[in-house]
Amino acid sequence: MADLKYLTGFGNEFASEDPRCPGALPEGQNNPQACPYGLYAEQLSGSAFTCPRPANRRSWLYRILPSVCHKPFASVQQGHLTHSWDEVEPDPNQLRWQPFTIPKVSEKKVDFVMGLHTLCGAGDTRTRNGIAVHVYACNSSMTDRCFNNSDGDFLIVPQQGKILITTEFGKMMMEPNEICVIQQGMRFSVEVFGATRGYVLEVFGAHFELPDLGPIGANGLANPRDFLAPVAWYEDRKVPGGYTVINKYQGKLFAAQQDFSPFNVVAWHGNYTPYKYNLENFMVINCVAFDHADPSIFTVLTAKSTRPGVAVADFVIFPPRWGVADHTFRPPYYHRNCMSEFMGLIKGHYEAKEEGFQPGGGSLHSMMTPHGPDYECFEKASTADLKPERVAEGTMAFMFESSFSMAVTKWGLDTCNRLDKNYYKCWEPLKSHFNPNWKPSST
Ligand SMILES: O=C(O)Cc1cc(O)ccc1O
Numbered sequence: 001m002a003d004l005k006y007l008t009g010f011g012n013e014f015a016s017e018d019p020r021c022p023g024a025l026p027e028g029q030n031n032p033q034a035c036p037y038g039l040y041a042e043q044l045s046g047s048a049f050t051c052p053r054p055a056n057r058r059s060w061l062y063r064i065l066p067s068v069c070h071k072p073f074a075s076v077q078q079g080h081l082t083h084s085w086d087e088v089e090p091d092p093n094q095l096r097w098q099p100f101t102i103p104k105v106s107e108k109k110v111d112f113v114m115g116l117h118t119l120c121g122a123g124d125t126r127t128r129n130g131i132a133v134h135v136y137a138c139n140s141s142m143t144d145r146c147f148n149n150s151d152g153d154f155l156i157v158p159q160q161g162k163i164l165i166t167t168e169f170g171k172m173m174m175e176p177n178e179i180c181v182i183q184q185g186m187r188f189s190v191e192v193f194g195a196t197r198g199y200v201l202e203v204f205g206a207h208f209e210l211p212d213l214g215p216i217g218a219n220g221l222a223n224p225r226d227f228l229a230p231v232a233w234y235e236d237r238k239v240p241g242g243y244t245v246i247n248k249y250q251g252k253l254f255a256a257q258q259d260f261s262p263f264n265v266v267a268w269h270g271n272y273t274p275y276k277y278n279l280e281n282f283m284v285i286n287c288v289a290f291d292h293a294d295p296s297i298f299t300v301l302t303a304k305s306t307r308p309g310v311a312v313a314d315f316v317i318f319p320p321r322w323g324v325a326d327h328t329f330r331p332p333y334y335h336r337n338c339m340s341e342f343m344g345l346i347k348g349h350y351e352a353k354e355e356g357f358q359p360g361g362g363s364l365h366s367m368m369t370p371h372g373p374d375y376e377c378f379e380k381a382s383t384a385d386l387k388p389e390r391v392a393e394g395t396m397a398f399m400f401e402s403s404f405s406m407a408v409t410k411w412g413l414d415t416c417n418r419l420d421k422n423y424y425k426c427w428e429p430l431k432s433h434f435n436p437n438w439k440p441s442s443t
């Protein structure tokens with residue numbers, strides 16, 4: 001699959017035809033009386049028809065049969081996927097999870113959908129405002145099953161194992177250190193190649209955008225040209241045993257049977273597509289003089305709320321870079337935040353905690369919950385020789401930062417059995433260095 005092709009750019013008006021059917025895209029109009037190759041035209045709307053142009057998103061799909069050809073949806077078991085935010089009492093503590101367990105294929109076959117576990121979240125799918133953080137841990141491919149989320153967008157962060165995602169728009173191969181966004185309503189199926197784990201940030205009612213750059217200028221951070229959308233790919237496959245379309249709708253899973261593959265889109269055009277991005281392409285901007293800049297400088301994508309400058313959720317990374325700040329405590333500062341901070345680790349370790357925070361694990365520092373460097377980090381960084389040095393080499397930590405005050409699920413607090421009960425102890429050794437007789441040095 002190394003030869004997969006992609007279209008480049010963020011939110012472009014793309015057009016793509018499967019090369020087996022040249023001319024499949026109607027010329028000059030969206031709804032010809034009869035489409036080329038006898039295809040059906042179907043619009044997928046990702047924004048209200050009347051959204052202003054910069055926010056207007058839709059694509060036209062030219063497919064062998066329209067999506068409406070299916071038996072009725074019926075509710076199915078949803079394992080540990082939930083949007084019930086009152087399962088357990090609120091917990092304002094610093095929370096940290098050891099790497100989430102990946103089920104052994106010899107014990108139980110688990111695919112991407114069955115492997116979705118909700119860790120925390122807030123808000124409501126029906127009023128279209130909220131988020132959920134899920135972890136996926138699986139060992140098997142989805143066969144003759146696809147998923148679509150009627151509730152919102154999935155930003156998927158693979159941590160272990162490649163995943164091949166087949167979508168209505170075509171295929172995307174993803175490796176850890178790449179991310180993808182599958183937007184509301186887009187059908188997709190996930191193929192895995194062994195033990196597989198990652199994180200999902202779901203937002204209801206907003207789409208991800210590139211952050212504004214302000215005085216940074218026209219270039220930098222995640223550059224639009226590095227975002228990749230799939231090219232049209234179709235299969236005309238009858239599935240007499242039944243193909244299952246799983247639909248997350250108002251937080252519940254439903255399944256419908258149909259007798260053909262939903263990946264039957266021969267050509268499409270539009271600006272509403274799935275896309276992927278390699279985090280290595282992030283152009284890091286940071287302090288070159290003194291002090292620690294806020295982590296918003298590392299924002300890859302943002303899902304804006306209607307309040308200026310306040311995100312429903314930001315996807316922020318901590319990439320390898322140079323640390324050069326003079327007379328500065330260089331690691332993250334001690335912090336209490338009016339936003340919630342969920343962190344995950346793709347590889348390596350995190351600069352504020354050399355120990356304890358492991359790849360495939362997570363942490364949650366909720367609204368106004370104090371957090372910051374552990375004892376070892378503080379002691380080391382407050383006396384370190386401040387030479388220019390590489391920071392976070394070979395690592396990739398990330399943060400889902402949200403203006404929502406998130407509830408943790410029963411699975412997250414209890415059933416997953418990965419909560420690190422001793423997390424608070426990493427700050428216990430911090431001692432007072434206060435000296436009332438301190439004098440500025442006379443250098
Ligand atoms: O480690 C964290 O919790 C995230 C974080 C990073 C940073 O550079 C500054 C503040 C902050 O909370």
Ligand SMILES: [Fe+2]
Pocket residue numbers: 335336337341365371
């Ligand atoms: Fe913070």
